[in-house]
Amino acid sequence: MTGTPAPPADQHLSIGAYLLHALPAAEAQAFEAHLAGCESCTEEVGGLRAAAAMLGAAEALRPPAALRENVLTAAARTPQERPLPGRDPGPGPHRHSTGRGWYRRPAGWLAAAAAVLVIGGGVSWAVLAGRTAPMTASQRMEQCVSADASSATMTPSVGAGGSLIRSDSCDAVVVKLPAMPAPPTGMAYQLWMIKGDAPRSMGLVPSLDGAMMPMPIRAGDSAVAVTVEPAAGSDQPTGRPIWAVPLH
Amino acid sequence: MTTPLAPVPDRDDEPPPSAEALLDRTARGDESAFAALYDAFGSRVYGLARRVVRDPQQAQDVAQEVFLEIWRRASRFDAAKGNAGSWILTLAHSRAVDRVRSAQAARDRESVVAQRSTVRDTDTVVEAVEANLERRAVRRCLGTLTDLQRESVNLAYYSGYTYAEVATLLKAPLPTVKTRMRDGLIRLRDCLGVTG
Structure with missing residues (x-):
């Protein structure tokens, strides 16, 4: 057979x-x-x-940077196939009203995580508030991290620029965001600490000028990510990260 | 200064455009939409190609071929038959498998066979892979498959074997392998919570 x-x-x-x-x-x-x-x-x-x-x-896996240029250049000189006759060309993007990519579904990369808007320690309230706030815990953490000779510097796997310094002995990271363009009206950048499939909010990004934020890490935390969210913030990410740095 | 971040929507009042919307605009010759599509899927397409064909240069070739096909054939995408992400990844997988089957020398092929006993052969690549939340979900869900389901799915999807080759490798009857592939995908779908 x-x-x-x-x-x-x-x-x-x-x-x-x-x-x-x-x-x-x-x-x-x-x-x-x-x-x-x-x-x-x-x-x-x-x-x-x-x-x-x-x-x-x-x-x-991030491709070599040259690939983008090669692809776009090749496309620019490649003719496109016409739509099949009889196919409704569609009115445009609004035809697809769901707007949520499959890869954004919570069941996908977020799984069943119910993220909590409770923020670790008092630290991130400063982040969330984005203004003065009591910086003592934050400053202590930052000092601890910067004094740790065995700290590790990680670079983003999504987006470019900025970095993260992880100190295991301080149980903390210092996140250095790149300078960011203003978010769309009514939207804000929100930071997340990812543990497994579960994100927890670390508050809104307080400044677009390359904010530097110390934050505590817990066992199993795997990445820090930034998403674009409604200005009030979200309980869990609604879009895919525009910037993310693995902790390990 | 170069753009420091992945693209942020340029529309003021909406979340980032969906992949379907980008594909729609691409079909009408919108090069910036195509670039955004590349930014959204370049890592997935390249990573998948790399996993299947293994050689970085060949993976680049496959990825470029895939994106050019997306560019050329964007008008053929039919949202009624599935989402854009599935369409793109399906295309990428198909081209990567074509490459493995047609171009890979017998020698390479054997080395792939040799690696099949090391189920964790993903790790060499994965170590270098970007933090990927999808990967966590997939790994967790692959763990819900039976061994035979998982091996059948892995060998076909990641190594590009036909089901007959998988049957030979696993010393299992052909219909059994087909059934395991189907059942494995069903479990994956249910665990991941994806829909068409």
């Missing part, structure tokens, strides 16, 4: 192999023919394809 296309009754079993691109070409075509006549398959295909896509997304 090699190479023979499966009978229709068994076709559906191939859905997993098809979505993993593990069917030989002939069988993939046979499965697509099956799909075309199977309305009930469409929904299953969508969900399983999204799951397979997450396997790929999980491998994200």
Whole structure:
């Protein structure tokens, strides 16, 4: 039983192999023919394809900077295919009213985390308030970190510029944000400490001029991230990070 | 001064544009939307290509090929059939697997086989990978699969094997492997909470 296309009754079993691109070409075509006549398959295909896509997304790795330039340059001199005749060209972006990318769904990278807007120690209230506030704990932490000869400096994996200094002996990090453009009207930058799949808010970014913020870390904390949120802040991130630094 | 951050929406009153919206604008020849699409998905496309083809230069070639195809064929994307992220990653995976199957020398192929016993072969790449919250979720969810489901999915998706090759490697009957691939994806979907 090699190479023979499966009978229709068994076709559906191939859905997993098809979505993993593990069917030989002939069988993939046979499965697509099956799909075309199977309305009930469409929904299953969508969900399983999204799951397979997450396997790929999980491998994200920053490409060499030159790739961006190469891609954009090549695109600029490459003609585009015309829409298929009869397809509704669509009124534009508003057709897709959900606006939430699959990769932004809490179930995706945030999992079931119910982030708490309670901020570690008294420190981040200063961050949240973004003004004077009692800086003593904050200053102590910053001094501790800067005096730690074994501290580690981490650079962003999302976005560019800025850094983070982690001191395990101080149980703290000092986050140095890059200078940032003004957020859109009604929006603000919000900082998150990520632990596993669970983000906890570290407050709003107080200044766009490369703010420097000490903050405590707890066991298992894995990254600091910045997202764009409504000006009042969010309980959990609603967008993907525009800046993120791994702690390790 | 160079832009210090990933792109922030230039519209004043809305959250960042969705990938679907960017694709829509790309289809109409909007190069800035295409650039934003690259910024949003470049790491995912390149990382996936790198994982599958392994060689950094070839991974770049695959990623460039994928983005050019996105540019050329953006008008063919049909939001009714799935979200833009899935579409892009599906395309990237398909091209990466094509590359492995067509261009990879038998020698390389064997070395991939040799590595299959080390299930943790991801780590060499992963160590250098950016902090990726999606990866955490995927790893956690892969852990909910049975061993045979997980190995079947991993070998097909990350190493580019056909299901027949997977069956040989795992010494399992062909229909069993097909079933495990399907069941594995179903568990992943349910654990990740993704929908089409």
